[in-house]
Amino acid sequence: MAPVPTYASTSTTADVISGLKESLITQRAPALPRTLHDVLSQAAERYPSHELGFITSSAHDSSIQTKTFSAFNQYVRSLARAMAAWNKPAGSVIVVYLTEHEDNMAAVWACLLAGYVPCLQPALSAQQAHKEGHVAHIKNLFSSATWLTSEAGAEQVNSISGLDIHLLSELKASAESCAVSDEWVAHEAQADDEAILFLTSGSTGFSKAVVHTHRTILAACYGKGESYGLTAESKVLNWVGFDHVAGSLEMHIAPLLFGASQLHVHASAILSDPLRFLRLIDEKSIELAFAPNFLLAKLTRDLEKRTDLYGAFDLSSIKRINSGGEAVVTKTAQAFAATLKKLGRDSEKVSFTISPGFGMTETCAGCIYDPVDVLATQPKHEFLNLGRPIGQCEMRIVNPEDGTSLRPDGESGELQVRGPMVFVRYYNNAEATSFSFVEGGWFRTGDVGIIEDGVMRLSGRIKDTVIVHGVSYGIPELETYLQTVEGVTHSFLAAAPYRASGQETEGFVIFYSPSFDLDGEDASNKLLATHTALKDISVKMITLPPQLIVPIPVNQMEKTTLGKLSRARLLTLFKQGGLAKHIARAEELISEARGATFVAPSTDGEKALASIYAGIFNLGEGEVSASDNFFELGGTSIDVIRLKREAEAHFDLPEVPIIQILKHPIVSSLANYVDALRNKDGKPQEYDPIVPLQLTGKKTPIFFVHPGVGEVLIFVNLAKYFQNERPFYALRARGFEPGQPMFTSMDEMVTCYAAAVKRTQPVGPYAIAGYSYGGVVAFEVAKRLEAMGDEVKLTGLVNIPPHIADRMHEIDYTGGMLNLSYFLEQLEVVWKLAPPERLVELQLTTAKLDHWVAIARSLIECGKEYVPSGSVSSVDVFYAIPLRGSKSDWLNNQLKPWAGFSRGEPSYTDVPGQHYTLMDFDHVPQFQKIFRARLEARGL
Template identity: 40%
Template structure:
């Protein structure tokens, strides 16, 4: 009796997976129970077209190919490698293998690198016990010469007649059905064994948690060498008798919006995609001149896995597509591995359950899968919230790797749990991943995870999204790993100034996020990024290429470009300049002879934190005490700072000038930014670096920091002083002004003065401040102001800032400030070069500015404003926008623009968010100024 004859009788639309005894049964049952459903192939640009191959037709085609395999001498147990790119070629061949009891192993071609492709095929041949390679005529012509490789042309197999006695092999549950090669270099990939029992258990569990039925319509665009495409987007819908739509990666990546059009045209209900496509779609939508005609209301599930899911990307995707009927709960971040039959853990509460997080949790496991988190290198299970190695156990987990006992032993604990290699934490049974141990960079004993940096850098203007790779290298003699950032750009090939700006932006973003500089920045063409079919960059391969010298030409070109953009190399002269060059070299971890005497401290890579480190080194190395931060800001090169130090304290005396030039290059209209309520401008230092070679960036600093300076006595005096200073620097408009927090009200008053004098203010920005600040200033007594200053300087936490005012209010002013200094981290005080007298003077100045704010009542009008709003100090963001921030509309003639920016009031320009903020700000400046 054949398996066809022994299968249960037709039962309507009962899910095939509930009756199947092996994976081959899934197709046979689907062909019998839902003969009008099947696989539709959309392989052209026309979204409404596509050939439907019903499940009975797919079964017939697979049986024909099976007959061809038999004719080639292949039988049960013979591994078949499938090198087939088209879905309408791959799927019938895949089912032929399953029907014949032959483990199938999907593969992809490695074009433009014959040597590596040959190495891959040689390795696979040995690993898979000399498989039969089935490919198309087109690909067969491209194959490198590999001795001993047996190749079959799919067209020849398809031409075989089906004999009347062709039987379907009755595979046992423990038999291997699928072999999937792991990513890795050509010589060390492993073959994951997935049995019939693994696959059936996974399909049943997935269908249950996703609520899939035969009425669903699914969409896949991923190639089948990726386990999620084959299992999540093909076997799963087939297991419930659903209709499925398949297209190719190039049709989607070439036009990301085609993904949405296919969903609309075919009323797709479920699909799978990695996070990076969501980002591509977001960008494509933002560039549309008008809305699309789409109805996405049919879609009830997007499973997103294969890489970390950025909360902001997913939320922006949902927001952008809500007008087209997309449900807010449609997106499920997921986690799975080849070893777990793809997705096995789903986050079913996104985005609400991930509010405030950078990366989405991956959620809870399917039925039958257990998760535990253990201490790294041990077996002790950790408590909720503790980070450790994630381990899994269940019927969908592989038994191991083909012909690799060592790898199998390493992958499992003594009690049978699979070691994922991922680090994560459990919170009430909900899993969040911290990073993958093998995708980490260890610098000075600390782990940093590649995907975190890559997601941050992808937000920079000029970076080609999905072409950023952060990976380690270890130069000879180095006692720690060093960070390499490789990226492709969207810049014109001959625009050296823009490329230099981008290099600075990338470097500063890394420094602010991780606290150290990358050792190497590598702008590379897109084709230099080796990727898997899912779009994942193969970082280990890029590392090996770097360390073998493959990128030497690019490294030299970058070094030459930077030297030219800094005005050429000027050697230090004299003892003091030489000493300063040595200090700069120590800060930037380069050789002293690499420091040009005329290069700006900030162009070399200095950040606001480095200013404070420089102050400390000047004291230790040269005995320079009490050098004002302003001296470094206004004399940032070795030569300028040398001249400033030789002039001595007399340089601190003279007329007060509020203008602090943080960045002076670029031909576009300068931007003037007014300080927040603490009076200082260090908050703008990191932001200003993103404007290099684009537009000058000047900050306005309050009066009263330097010896002999008298603080402002009124709001009007402050505004007049700033307006005069701006006109002294730039006599005529158009002007670009902005203010952060308290400074927004000052910038508004300055703009009124300039417009009253007949000048144009084409850009006026408010960074998270409404027009009415008096009520907030009235809340701030001296201790509230001092505590806010301490939080602004990272001396205390946000929680401490909430609790301390009430606790300290009964004390004297001296005792209050002394307590704040006493509880501050000593290392932070050292970085800031801050002691009690200095902090007291700063607190007094900030309190004086708060007092001026208590007298402020906005009046009059300016032409228009751009208001950047973040999470407020209290209340919801929406209430902040609608009830407070929008009140700027009462003070402008023309409509205002309101721009949502990430972060909170005190963090919107901090290390975590400055890259996003600068991108939004620079685009708005271009819109307001340069389009005129």
């Protein structure tokens, strides 16, 4: 087949511009916008009453703050006038570091109108060294250090010298006295002026700053608007952060260009409550939204069994859902679309396309799309195609070796794109800019693609990154840490991105040469230890274990003439079966190592539980040992509930308490407990607050105190990240088991917990932490241990102030944060509204719920009179979005007083999520990294 030169949009450039002009003329528009200034002026003039809506990170309901286009235009021009008083030269770069959509949006427009160039800064690393290195790099890159941020942002960077920090709150205050016209600008922009800078992820090193001009952004937005079918009547829902090109350009400036109303929602509001996504589509008649593959999968998992919600939403307005960040699994898209059909009030009116797209920061986000009705048209591949270019964009596939030789239709190669929406350069980085382009203005995306009949799909990536749930992680950094594992031959290890058939997100494979002889003495145990260590590091760094680890003898591991391993070659060999003998040998050795410690289940109870374990973890029944630990096999909090239900069904028991599963995770131990229940000879166990969630590893153990409801299941997902590193113990409140009295005072609780910690770990140093209410208990336990002469190196306080007496009406309730006083008054209402299947799953009865509430009430009573006093050697405070108020107020006015109870310098570390979601599946991977960094900083 002859090579196909390039592929462009089915619409020509002239068609796009002509169509847009006709649309604008029909609507009696002024001249076609030449700059972003024109876009804002035109939107305010022609659609003054259209709205920008915002749901903030601190909103606990769907309350929306709105500004009309006219009011927003006036607001940002006043900000710009106040900003111009900074008297910086036109074209000065301003680093914008804010979290809320409205603040970011206003700051960017104010910079543009004041004649400055905004650079949007994503969330900074929680690790001080990384953060300082990045900020220093940015300062050097721009030869300036002007930052516009919030009080919380300023707190993060105030330890870094030489920054010119301006607070948005102060800028707003100054703007109140600035009276400006609806057309005021400090500087008339030109089409090719620098407009907005975006930072790359920096997954393979320090971030590069991508320069987009007014021309590149407008070209992209014209093409996107045509592709989406945007009109002035469209309504758009966005929850992508504004620091991302998709959030700012694709979901804000493009809709603004066409006059479309917009609703911008903080990501935490959607991730913590996926139903909100559907409620907003229903209530606001949303036409266009964005949902990456992992959210499609999450929504489907959460909603497909919610038969009580079938027909509950009006979803007739939604016409298109864009998806990007990672490949979209065809089955996931189909399941999602089918689920939305069932949830729709009138399924016949639920008709929309899911539109996977390809785009990069360098291309103003999506520039290639393939909108498809996945229920009406059967996709041909495991992943949805990415489609055809938008107007004025071209794409081609070339030989990655020379970057210019065209590949025939249907053959894979490097994807290259060109068009007026492609960035002009990397700021102050001519070398990287030059490398990124080849003759003819083609941009090298670094992705491997295939084009068939003008439709593109990706088949891999040349770049050194792996994308997990839409987040990019650097392969070189991962490899650097993996190289340190005992058993790995130095410089003979490579990790390569790989997505197995049917997998929801991308994964990776590790190839390495063992430093020991695979046919030598004790090879099986050495191999098992090496693979265990490689998995542990992978989980800690990128939240995911490798799909496979392939040991290859060093004399069979080929390197290039430059002495490097070729990931591409190794991955090709793997896919073609060329490494099958090495994989088989590894499986043989690891099976041998496990066999040496394998204890065959012998009793009926052990055999039954081994079978249940095997089903949960997709293992063969003969693969589960009587000595296997549920959590070391990978059990999560959700898996615990499944184990509980299946054990109760199999053994015909009314209840197997969750706490007993947590205390007896080993097959044989749980079998003994179940046998005792069945024989009705189980003696009441003496109360022990310690619940061991993870017992492997030799580093200092962690003790985590329960939140305000007294339970510890919330820590299961966190504990697994410490496997083979350090034991993880949770402390559970007294009163859950029959006959156990509840605590009556803080002193009684602290005395009990301190004794239990000493009994479990007789000598220090200690690491004590507590979540919410548990934070003040952890502080008191640490004080008690220090009074005994012990060393406490870490006292971790998670989102709780020292003075809690007046906050006892805001205690956690079952993983969401319900106001408990309200809950107590409205218990009957809550009970009626609760999903029936969830009540069955948790086996909640009104009696059990009443008892749980009684335990929470007892803890409240213990805290009502609590007055903090004394001090510990140091405190580490972790803060998330509070129950009410702003994050900066929460930090500065509520949490900073912990300094008065710390003899050493306290640390205050921002963590993702809201108060009640920071330990959930979406946020615990990042929380564990941050928490581990503080442990290391404290010498643990």
